[in-house]
Amino acid sequence: MSLKQQATTGSEVNERLAALISNTNAIRAVAAAVEGTLGPKGLDTMLVDRFGEVIITNDGVTILTTMEATHPAAKMVINVAKAQDEEVGDGTTTTTVMAGAMVGAGLEKVLKGVPVARVIEGLRQGVSFAVDVMRQQASELRDLDDPRLRAVALVAGRGNEDIADLVVKAARLVGREELLKPAFRLADLVVAEEGAENQVFEGVIISKERLNRQMPEHLTGAKVLVVDDALEPEELEEEALGTEAGFTRYLALQEEFKQNIRKLIEMGVKLVLVDRGVADVAEEMLTDAGVMVIQRVLQKELRRAAEHTGARMIKRTGLKKEPGELARYLGFAGEVYDDERLEQVWIRAGGGKPMATIVVGAATAEVVGERERIAKDAAAAVQAAVKGGVVPGGGALEIAVAREVEKMRGRVRGMAAYGVDCVVEALKRPLAQIVANAGFNPLEKVGDVVAAQVARRKNSLAVDCDTGEVKDMLQAGILDPALVKIHALKAAGEIAEAILRIDTIIRKRDEKQESGDQVKDAG
Structure with missing residues (x-):
């Protein structure tokens, strides 16, 4: 074949695979944006918006x-990173790095002539097998007093011992049963504030102040009403107000509303939490009666306050109920106080479910966001560890699984074996990136770890990022939640398969523009 024919053939191949090459380059670019943050020696990323506001972070999902x-x-x-964060709260950087490696390796196989379908077939088999091996490697945490729980929090919390201690304390306070519930997220309990003191507050914090300064700032033994609505009279349509009957109805509703407020005061209600706004007349009456009112409370905080105090959330129409029936909707709080410096209301010793809030202090406003992100990562990791057990960290598990997948490759028929190679490449990538970020040669160190794991028959061996020596991650307390690793690999596989399947990229027509043009033509 002449040089001209070779060039033409190469051009035709690249044209046919243009979509795959373009998509692979995009995936690699995204992976490059976060891979430098991976591991204990990972560096921070500065994100700057068009107004010049800056976020400095090491958190993968925030960057992405x-x-x-x-x-x-x-x-x-x-x-996919967002989904990973919502599902297990951590591991987005690992997912992205492995996806970049898997897609890149897949492109290389396709360029060498391996059919895409065979690459995808092998990739699926490799990921499925690797996930099973990971599950087998997981060690269950049956006791919340297990010291390995703090080790998980410390790794996910980027070595911040104060945050690790807070998260573990909160997990123990909440209890194993609550941590195992699908709807519960320990990370949602994290609140970071400039100038606040690190603590696990046994109660609920509302990120609002009382309605006005004339209301009491401190309550004890308070009955609590939670209004999942506006604390205002029922509304009438404007057309109705234009009639005499409508105006009479309006006056009746205003008087009925005042009677309902008086009823609450007579029942001894001392704290009212409201989802939306509060009418002026209600504010005035409740202020005079020494009732603390907080309006426009975030829905998640409103729900947590209701659960903690034992209150049942009620709509404004429910205030018409008789006192005896309405009393069943009230909760109780042993203590409520408004922290004016932090602009928050703290509720503790509720009559309902025990609650915990992880309060993380920050020296300056600039580091509040990052401290909160670190604490949320640690909390998510702790909960994931309780749910699915722990595995060796530092890239050790992925190398051990890669060795098993390489063995399994021999049982795969035909060209699908090349797809299995993509999974092996992706599994080796986290350790390679961790040691590269620590300043070592990734090729050399990955080889050292593979050889050491085989020679010593230990799957927990990886690299000490301070010395560069091979070290046992279990003995060093470098542990990760198994669920995070499993979800990261599955997500990376899903991304890789989706990208490899795309054969053509076609720009959609702008339906809104066409619709606008049709309207103009009709005019």
């Missing part, structure tokens, strides 16, 4: 969801 991305493949990775 904040960075500007226009390529559709890049947006796919970001959406």
